[in-house]
């Protein structure tokens with residue numbers, strides 16, 4: 001049997017990290033993977049997380065199973081975070097804890113596939129690499145809607161709307177509400193209104209993948225698309241991830257909420273989500289859920305977390321400016337767009353050949369498509385990165 005297993009290519013992004021780890025150069029820089037690093041080049045342990053974790057350890061509770069749908073306190077808290085406290089929509093919303101943002105996508109995909117196996121899934125062109133693979137593996141036909149306009153360096157809104165208008169009823173549309181991965185270009189609130197209108201008109205089904213709430217403009221601003229869908233009265237799904245915003249990458253903590261038409265529908269949906277979870281991994285891990293719930297439920301800790309989140313957000317914006325300044329100092333004056341993009345990523349416009357040169361000649365790792373994680377820059381490496389970009393462009 002096992003001789004039939006073919007060697008699969010390395011994951012395009014995690015494969016880069018492997019190559020980076022094997023690179024012996026001491027001045028190498030990993031801008032490949034989407035991780036926020038502090039000035040010292042480390043994944044930060046957020047103060048609010050540290051405190052919540054200490055409280056958990058001090059309680060010294062045994063490691064029991066969680067319910068299939070996750071830690072109740074976590075679900076309560078993140079429902080408030082995503083939809084607002086006491087939001088009436090919560091009555092018609094089924095929420096489960098998920099194994100981070102990826103797990104939310106997979107549970108959501110498996111659930112939708114049961115209901116509508118022939119639906120097409122539309123993802124943005126380009127999108128996070130795993131969107132296509134994940135929905136394809138779940139059994140869907142995956143196609144794209146226009147998103148990035150290389151010429152104008154921004155979102156091709158008219159193209160996006162036209163593609164959504166051309167989609168068959170019931171098509172599932174994956175949307176990035178903020179910090180679009182990989183481009184860094186987001187829609188304005190008015191542009192989102194138009195997208196929601198088309199989703200309603202055409203009877204499409206939105207799957208909002210919210211992996212970076214708080215990394216672009218603020219918690220409320222970045223989550224505004226969820227409010228727009230709630231207002232529209234449409235059924236939709238929102239998946240969240242706390243990998244980035246709490247620095248809990250390895251804890252694998254996120255959520256999935258399915259907003260239905262009624263409380264009864266939400267109850268039925270929840271029962272189906274539980275079957276998907278039960279037959280995949282039975283129930284989710286506890287530690288990350290306890291941390292997030294502990295932070296959000298304590299007003300003081302929540303304040304600390306929101307401040308830390310704002311600091312990360314502001315620092316990323318500064319790093320973007322520093323990179324643009326560094327590039328200008330090297331004579332590269334046409335990359336000011338990096339400072340306008342949002343979130344962790346910059347679509348740099350560099351060609352595959354230039355990205356390979358960055359890697360091979362300078363030990364600077366980004367994806368072949370030209371995506372760089374600006375949240376991995378720091379005062380020490382930004383000048384070197386700017387110099388190397390200037391070199392490969394000349």
Ligand code: PMP
Pocket residue numbers: 034099100101102103128176181209211241242243244249253254
């Ligand atoms: N969706 C998007 C758009 C992402 O960028 C990411 C992370 N790179 C995820 C989902 C998955 O995140 P997680 O690590 O929480 O599974």
